[in-house]
Amino acid sequence: MNQLIEPSRQASAWNALESDLANALGDVVHFDNLHKSLYASDASNYRQIPIGVVVPRTIEEFVAASAICHRHQVPVLMRGGGTSQNGQCVNVAVVFDMSKYCNRILELDPQAGSAVVEPGIVCDTLRDAAEVHELTFAPDPATHSRCTLGGMIGNNSCGAHSVMAGKTVENIEALEVMTYDGERFWVGPTTDAELKGIIAAGGRRGQIYADLKRLSDKYGDLIRARFPNIKRRVSGYNLDQLLPENGFNVARALVGTEGTCALTLKARVRLVKSPQKRVLLILGFDDIYLAADAVPEYMPFGPIAIEGLDRQIIRGLQARQLRAEEIALLPEGDAWVIVEFGADTVEDAIAQARRAADYFNQRAGSRVSTKLIADGPTQSRVWLIRETGASATSISIEPGRPDPLVGWEDAAVDPMRLGDYLRAFQALVDRYGYETSLYGHFGDGCVHARITFDTRSTAGVAKWRAFTREAAELVVEFGGSLSGEHGDGQAKAEFLPIMFGEELMLALEEFKRIWDPGNRLNPGKVVFANKMDENLRVGPDYKVVGPVTRMQFISPEGAGFQRELERCIGMGRCRSLKGNTMCPSYRATRDEKYSTRGRAHVLWEMLQGEIITDGWQSTEVxxxxxxxxxxxxxxxxxxxxxxxxxxKAEFLSHFYEKKMRPRQAWSMGRIGDWAPWAAKLPGLSNFLTQTPWLAGFAKKLAGVAAGRGLPKFARHTFRHGYRAAASSGRPRVMLWVDTFCEHFHPDVARAAQKVLDHAGFDVVLPNKKLCCGRPLYDFGYLDAAKSRLQQIIDSIGSSFEDGQAGPVALVGLEPGCMSVFKDELVKMFPGDSRARRIADNAWLLSDFLVSRDYQPPRLEVEVMIHTHCHQKALFGVKGDQELLNRMGATWIQLDSGCCGMAGSFGFNPDHEALSRNIGEQVLFPALRAAKPDTIVLTNGFSCKEQIKQGVRRDTLHIAELLLRAQTRQSSFINQDFGSK
Structure with a gap:
């Protein structure tokens, strides 16, 4: 829509549009400030506030909504996963998010090697379905766990395995598309007879084909002469696909148009054979240029992926103390190439890799180190460096140094000239005084580079613009493409004339006009483009604020709440549908506002104050x-x-300064205050909370979901039966008995005491009852939480001073509580050395026992492990696993993410359904399928409750399992003595 329209008239027009869309589609239409904040940014440097957002439930709803947009003549942007890096996923338009509902596989034909899908399907979802038939959709960007096929078609995405089977364009057989004005038809390769028939039939479709034919005839020779003859030419439109020798393939001509020409409704994609057995050969070089020079030497061995990685990313990870175990897998060198081989058998794949390794081991000239990795889990860890390393180092830890940014991220050249190009490119970077990392798809000559552009000053932006022009000229000098993977969007479109020349730019513009004469589909991208320095998310006018916070956000990347929010660069790993934990609420809803990225964007907008205007009191946040x-x-x-x-805790602490907290805040948030009183009369407390007719009233009073059971108080608290051990000269351990182990599950603490005694330690408790205050954070009680922590510091802070004959460790049982000592304690008291010592000496029981080489008695049982989220995030899973190994147990670790209870979350009436839905993602089905005698191991109180209430299974804490082994050993010993 014309940006010069008077604001009041524009608002009126958009209100009418919203009304028409809402009347037609209902509650999937969102013109509110929350959704505008969510979709104003993506993974690029750009930000544009959308007119509104629509999340259609079906393709037909999308078609109907598009017709309404056409009637109102407003721009339309079709969006997938929102992980684009060049600005093509934001616009002043009605944004259609296709990922939540329009994500089905409509057909999968293994014999034909094809599938028909909706545009919102995630790449990995299709790949997983194809793998059942030993097939795959070959393009696999680093974002394959959350990017959508519609977005991949829009960007002509690639990935590590394009060496094996090409870019998205080579893997598209046909598309069902719709023009902005509502014409809907299938496109694909077109024979001469079919072309004549379509043109003869007339109408909008016939006119499009006739115009495309004229375009092809007019510019055919120029296209053949000027289009770079390289595998990774992604910039511009695929006009070469309209040439007769390419079958006048209209579908492939539309791939990579970034939603600027037509709207994709369905896609028929090619599936190729997926090598079932894969191995990695990692080659270490003295520098990245020598690694790139060797591209011609990799190819003869038939690899399916060739990925390069320089030292800069590794140094960045090491400086942040990240991925140390993964980095240790790399052979000696200062740059690495990961060469993947695939075959039907492991032996064949290894044989291919060994032939290549032998060649490089015997190669004359520069030294190359080699390492072959055949087991799958280790290979995945190596790929993790490649897929996450750049994002992990995208926030600068050097004061005054700009963050490495996308913007010149993915240029491509002839891979046979890659080494010389990288030398010239690095020289250009050095001349401008920037720093960069170099990595990417060496087999296809596509290089990724995160560069320290300064976009926050006018001079910095001018310098960035000058660099980009020279970088474009350099790529063209090497016969390359400005974009080799991520598309042009806004970041590179302005410089396409350098690559194509003015006459071919006219052809690109004509192609756009044929499809979208009114320039209503994602305007300002690819052609008729916005300038590269317009619409910057963080530009010279970026608002720097320093809100006063209760927690102190201090990290190597900088200090302050705004700096914390700048961590989110929009890559959207939180939108992954499986694996690890993040983000449980998104996985259960597929709603952007419930993703980590979405929340970070809304908080960021709150600080900027343009869309979200009421700060800490924002109801949108x-x-x-x-x-x-x-x-x-x-x-x-x-x-x-x-x-x-x-x-969240920080926001709620401010939000509730002027708002009343819910009842649940008093019942569950303050459980550490009232539980000790209720525990004095456990019979009465349980009568009130466990008797059906009274429990309903108690739950209503406490703000607890009617379908949830209230925890039952133990008859005796842990301290009631605790007796301090007599001084024995053995090392002492301070046992942290949290509210839940004290009042609800004291058997866990008693088991821990016995196990620690068996391990050779005397158990002591703090000299007074203390509470870490974990539930307080859920409701923003940060002042109260800080007061609890101050009491802890004053009470036990001196216990762990160097040279003191105090406890050797603070050992705890509930991961949520122990995480307070590792996380919130140092955020609340960043300058207090006593707080740091407590944090450094805080252990979960299993980790502590492993660190002290404890050998538990044997217990040969089958165990299924579900790990508490805080344990995974701050302590890891290896402690429990190692103890199970030592006792001879057989175990499996569930990749079950969050259980869904999460402290008080699942008890909230508004969250109960979502909580159970999260449990049903992985955890509940796995537990239902487990054998009845399988022991379910989990250390979290909330996990225990969720499993008990969700699937009616009992669980054990690691302390209880270790005690069971200890008791069984004692029983055997007693039997032996008795027999004698």
Whole structure:
């Protein structure tokens, strides 16, 4: 829509549009400020506030909504996963998010090697379905766990395995498309006879084909002469697909148009054979240029992927103390190439890799180190460096150094000239005083580069613009493409004339006009493009604010709440549908506002104050954060370590300064205050909470969901029966007995005491009853939480001073509580050395026992492990696994993410259904399928409750399982003595 229209008239027109869309589609239409904030940004440097957002439930709803947009003559942007890096996924338009509902596989034909899909389907969902038949959809960008096929078609996406089977364009057989004005038809390769018939039939479709034929005839020779003859030419439109020798393939001509020409309704895609057995050969070189020079030497061995990686990313990970175990897998060198081989058998794949390794081991000239990795889990860890390393190092830890940015991210040249290009490119980077990392798809000559552009000053932007022009000229000098994977969007479109020349630019513009004469489909991208320095998310006018916070957000990347929010660069790993923990609420809803990225974007907008205008009192932010489980999954799973649990607690502490907290805040948030009193009369307390007719009233009073059972108080607290051990000269351990182990499950603490005694330690308790205050954070009680922590510091802070004959460790049982000592304690008291010592000496029981080489008695049982989210995020899973190994148990670790209970979250009436839905993603089905005698191991109180209430299975804490082994050993010993 014309941006010069008077604002009041524009608002009126958009109100009418919203009304028409809402009347037609109902509650999937969102013109509110929350959704505008969610979709104003993607994974690029750009930000444009949408007119509104529509999340159609079906393709037919999308068609109907598009017709309404056409009637109102407003721009339309069709969006997939929102992981584009060049700005093509944001616009002043009605944004259609196809990923939530329009994500089905409509047909999968293994014999034909094809599938028909809707545009919102995630790449990995299709790949998983194809793998059942030993097939795959070959293009696999680093975002394959969340990018959609519609977005891949729009960007002509590639990935590590394009060496094996090409870009998206080579893997598209046909598309059902719709023009902005509503014409709907299938496109694909077209014979001469079919072309004549379509043109003869007339109408809008006939006119399009006739115009495309004229375009092909007019510019055919120029296209053949000027289009780069390389595998990764992604920039511009695929006009070469209209040439007779390419079958006048209209579907493939539309691939890579970034939603600027037609709207994709369905796609028929090619599936290729997926090598079932794969191995990696990692080659170490002295520098990245020598690694690139060797591209011609990799190819003869038939690899299916060739990925390069320079030292800069590795150094960045090491400086942040990340991925140390993965980095240790790399052979000696200062640059690496990961060469993947695939075959039907492991032996054949290994044989291919060994032939290549032998060649490089015996190669004359520069030294090359080699390492062959055949087991799948280790290969996945190596790929993790490649897929997350750049994102993990995208926030600068050097004061005054700009963050490495996308923007010149994916240029491609002839792979046979890659080494020389990289030398010239690095020289250009050095001349401008920038720093960069170099990595990418070496087999196809596509190089990724995150560069330290300064976009926050006018001078910095001018310098960035000058660099981009020279970088474009350099790529063209090497016969390359400005984009080799991510598309042009806004970041590179302005410089396409350097690559194509003015006459071919006219051809690109004519192609756009044939399809979209009114320039209503994603305007300002690819052609008729916005300038590269317009619409910047963080530009010279970026608003820097320093809100006063209760937690102190201090990290190597900088200090302050705004700096924390800048961690989110929009790559959307939180939108992955499986694996790890992040983000449980998104997985259960597929709603952007319930993703970690969505919440980070809304909080960022709150600080900017343009869309979200009421700051800490924002109901939009409160709505987005309401379903955050504070599981801390993002703290470990997000490559940039966004910590939404802390951001939520901080926001709520301010929000409730002027708002009344819900009843649940008093019942569950303050459980550490009232539970000790209720535990004095456990019989009465349980009568009130467990008797059916009284429990209903109690739950209503406490703000607890009617379908949830209230926890039952133990007859005796742990301290009631605790007796301090007599001084024995053995090392002492301070046992942290949390509220839940004290009042509800004291057997866990008693088991821990006995196990620690068996391990050779005397157990002591703090000299007074203390509470870490974990439930307080869920309701923003940060002042009260800080007061609890101050009491802890004053009470036990000196216990762990160097040279003191105190306890050797603070050992705890509930991961949620122990995570307070590792996380919130140092956020609340960043300068207090006593707080740091407590944090450094805080252990979960299993980790502590492993660190002290404890050998438990044998217990040969089958165990299924579900790990508490806080344990995974801050402690890891290896402690429990190692103890099970030592006792001879057979175990499986569920990749079950969050259980869905998450402290008080699942008890909330508004969250109960979502909580159970999260449990049904992986955890509940796995437990139902487990054998009845399988022991379910989980250390979290909330996990225990969720499993008990969800699938009616009992669970054991690691302390209880270790005690069971200890008791069984004692029983055997007693039997032996008795027989003698």
């Amino acid at each position: 409160k709505e987005a954060l309401d379903t955050c489980l504070a599981c801390k999954g993002c703290r470990s799973d997000c490559p940039t370590h966004v910590d939404m649990a802390s951001y």
